[in-house]
Amino acid sequence: MATEALGWWGVPLGILAGTLRGSAPFLFVSLGECLTEKSGKINLGLEGTLLMGAMSAYGVSYLTQDAVGSFWAPWLGVLAAGFAGMTLGTIHGWLAQQPRVNDVAVGIAMIIFGSGLAFFLGKPFIQPQASQLFTFEFGAWSSNPAVQSALKVSPLFLMGVAIAPIMQWFFRSTRWGLYIRAVGDSPQAALAMGISTFKVRMLSIVAGSFFAGIGGACLSLYFPGVWTERISSGQGLMAVALVIFARWSPLQCLWASLLFGGAQAIGPAFQSVGIDAYYYLFNAAPYILTLVIMVITCSPQRTLIGAPGALGKDE
Amino acid sequence: MAIAQAAAPSDWFYRWRRPLEAVALPAAALLAAIVIFGGFCAFAGANPFAVYGSIYKAAFGSWSAWQNTLIRASPLMLTALCTALPARLGLVIIGNEGALVMGGLAAVVAGLQLGTALPAPITQVAMAMAAIVAGGLWITLAGALRHYRGVNETISSLLLNYIAIALMNHLVEGPMRDAEFVTKPSSAELDPSLLIGNLPGSRIHYGLLYGLIACIIAYVLIQRTTFGFAARTAGGNIRAARIAGLPVGKLTLAVCFLGGSAAGLAGMIEVAAVQKRINASLVSNYGYAGILVAFVSRHNPLATVLVAILLGGILASGGILQRSHDLPDATVLVFQGIVFLCVLFSDSLYGRLPWFREKAAT
Numbered sequence: 001m002a003t004e005a006l007g008w009w010g011v012p013l014g015i016l017a018g019t020l021r022g023s024a025p026f027l028f029v030s031l032g033e034c035l036t037e038k039s040g041k042i043n044l045g046l047e048g049t050l051l052m053g054a055m056s057a058y059g060v061s062y063l064t065q066d067a068v069g070s071f072w073a074p075w076l077g078v079l080a081a082g083f084a085g086m087t088l089g090t091i092h093g094w095l096a097q098q099p100r101v102n103d104v105a106v107g108i109a110m111i112i113f114g115s116g117l118a119f120f121l122g123k124p125f126i127q128p129q130a131s132q133l134f135t136f137e138f139g140a141w142s143s144n145p146a147v148q149s150a151l152k153v154s155p156l157f158l159m160g161v162a163i164a165p166i167m168q169w170f171f172r173s174t175r176w177g178l179y180i181r182a183v184g185d186s187p188q189a190a191l192a193m194g195i196s197t198f199k200v201r202m203l204s205i206v207a208g209s210f211f212a213g214i215g216g217a218c219l220s221l222y223f224p225g226v227w228t229e230r231i232s233s234g235q236g237l238m239a240v241a242l243v244i245f246a247r248w249s250p251l252q253c254l255w256a257s258l259l260f261g262g263a264q265a266i267g268p269a270f271q272s273v274g275i276d277a278y279y280y281l282f283n284a285a286p287y288i289l290t291l292v293i294m295v296i297t298c299s300p301q302r303t304l305i306g307a308p309g310a311l312g313k314d315e
Numbered sequence: 316m317a318i319a320q321a322a323a324p325s326d327w328f329y330r331w332r333r334p335l336e337a338v339a340l341p342a343a344a345l346l347a348a349i350v351i352f353g354g355f356c357a358f359a360g361a362n363p364f365a366v367y368g369s370i371y372k373a374a375f376g377s378w379s380a381w382q383n384t385l386i387r388a389s390p391l392m393l394t395a396l397c398t399a400l401p402a403r404l405g406l407v408i409i410g411n412e413g414a415l416v417m418g419g420l421a422a423v424v425a426g427l428q429l430g431t432a433l434p435a436p437i438t439q440v441a442m443a444m445a446a447i448v449a450g451g452l453w454i455t456l457a458g459a460l461r462h463y464r465g466v467n468e469t470i471s472s473l474l475l476n477y478i479a480i481a482l483m484n485h486l487v488e489g490p491m492r493d494a495e496f497v498t499k500p501s502s503a504e505l506d507p508s509l510l511i512g513n514l515p516g517s518r519i520h521y522g523l524l525y526g527l528i529a530c531i532i533a534y535v536l537i538q539r540t541t542f543g544f545a546a547r548t549a550g551g552n553i554r555a556a557r558i559a560g561l562p563v564g565k566l567t568l569a570v571c572f573l574g575g576s577a578a579g580l581a582g583m584i585e586v587a588a589v590q591k592r593i594n595a596s597l598v599s600n601y602g603y604a605g606i607l608v609a610f611v612s613r614h615n616p617l618a619t620v621l622v623a624i625l626l627g628g629i630l631a632s633g634g635i636l637q638r639s640h641d642l643p644d645a646t647v648l649v650f651q652g653i654v655f656l657c658v659l660f661s662d663s664l665y666g667r668l669p670w671f672r673e674k675a676a677t
Binding site for chain 1: 407463464465469474475481489647667
């Protein structure tokens with residue numbers, strides 16, 4: 001491992017590299033979840049969407065790489081991941097809006113269904129090597145291979161970074177953003193404005209699932225860049241907690257994703273300098289971090305600032 | 316018209332419409348799931364009728380198949396209680412897998428520490444108690460965070476799953492690792508005298524009885540005691556419960572403890588009857604399948620027994636689907652997902668179907 005040559009500097013460098021790589025899926029899933037929750041429904045099933053996206057992206061990239069070449073094949077994969085996400089989102093959006101159906105329960109069912117479908121369809125893709133997305137080599141100025149590999153940044157990550165402020169602007173300054181916020185805060189008021197709650201929520205959930213599917217593509221086509229059944233390990237669910245931490249603000253989702261990506265990189269970074277005694281405990285860092293953050297930010301007395309008013313209510 | 320309807324209530328179907336609806340809708344949901352999954356199998360290139368034939372044969376076709384099914388059903392009954400009991404109080408707990416792992420871990424630690432110093436039955440009871448307390452406290456943590464800090468219990472209990480698994484991996488890779496066992500990082504093996512034996516004349520371990528007894532106790536507790544009544548009241552309307560002076564906080568903690576202790580006991584059964592030591596194989600989705608069992612049985616502990624046996628059968632048939640129909644092992648997971656979605660949809664049909672509808676009073 002080239003990082004060893006850097007000695008202890010390998011740890012912060014490893015965490016930086018891990019942040020750049022590992023935060024992309026968090027970013028896309030949390031932006032998707034943010035969009036969904038703004039309309040007043042929770043989608044816990046994004047864990048399944050993430051897996052389905054990762055599988056579709058990898059599978060399509062592998063199957064089309066001979067036909068369209070190794071540059072465009074992964075982009076087709078990214079698109080396929082988005083569409084796979086939208087398909088699952090449609091099921092969730094329709095079912096979660098039926099009377100007397102709890103959106104949290106639908107989410108749990110969608111985790112089981114989505115991950116089952118991803119493992120089922122993805123079985124043939126576990127072995128073969130699919131074309132990966134290209135990366136920007138921001139580390140080319142350095143002669144150190146560790147720095148070079150750390151600063152390989154995916155265009156998907158940059159896209160996510162760009163989408164966050166755009167979504168912020170979308171919610172604040174556009175008619176459609178207002179519709180979504182109205183439906184999420186007060187369905188009755190939205191109804192009085194002549195907005196169809198069902199349609200707006202449906203579109204928000206489907207669009208959110210599109211983002212989550214692309215988050216899956218980040219996993220399988222960028223980092224770690226393989227398709228296995230253990231690829232997501234709860235990132236889709238952590239994103240739900242992340243949105244709470246980010247107070248339903250897309251821009252804060254960006255900072256929170258970077259924090260979570262960094263927390264995830266702690267274990268591997270220490271392992272790369274030869275400390276692996278607590279490898280598994282360090283790997284639990286993102287989960288513990290999420291829990292601690294939720295304990296700090298939540299309160300039993302009042303609803304959270306920024307929380308959509310109709311979130312978690314049956315209306 | 317009014318006269319015709321006044322005569323209708325004497326009709327037996329009308330009088331029994333509520334219980335009939337409660338049985339017919341889940342059954343119809345199951346049937347719908349079977350049809351959809353059949354279509355899915357056909358799409359995947361397998362003959363659906365042959366697939367269902369194999370599932371039936373592998374799950375309930377013979378005594379040997381029944382034994383396989385019941386071995387899998389016993390942890391499912393217990394992990395399902397981990398979701399079903401808090402659900403009666405309006406909490407959605409999905410930390411079943413984590414509580415199972417903590418229970419298994421505590422049981423192995425107790426079993427290895429006590430060894431053969433004490434008579435085996437006493438050590439077994441100690442192992443079971445350790446598992447119950449560990450699993451119970453694990454879920455109580457989620458309940459306490461909910462009550463005192465307002466943290467969403469679904470997300471926190473799910474995060475606790477990953478933390479429990481990481482803790483177990485850390486212990487079996489490090490401090491608890493048995494260096495002589497090279498196949499995969501594991502703890503040392505439990506002394507054979509500490510293992511849970513089998514029911515006479517079968518391969519089914521006594522864990523099945525633990526599961527049955529736990530479900531019956533849970534049913535009596537929820538449906539027939541003041542404690543259960545208080546919990547159901549708080550689940551129905553938490554503000555009304557507070558005004559009535561019910562100790563909502565204590566109820567939350569107690570119900571979470573009971574649910575977690577059931578899943579912890581499932582962990583103890585798995586290590587003391589099936590695995591004999593603790594390693595990553597303990598994480599085998601019994602927790603997540605337990606969530607499905609709880610929702611399909613509509614959080615009724617007696618229905619849980621039946622649904623757990625049904626799902627145990629489906630799990631037991633996973634291997635045969637792979638061998639004789641060339642379907643991946645995830646097929647069972649897809650089936651579970653379809654069943655779950657159909658059952659949730661059937662929930663929205665209560666009171667909406669014309670046959671079960673209340674007739675006008677006049």
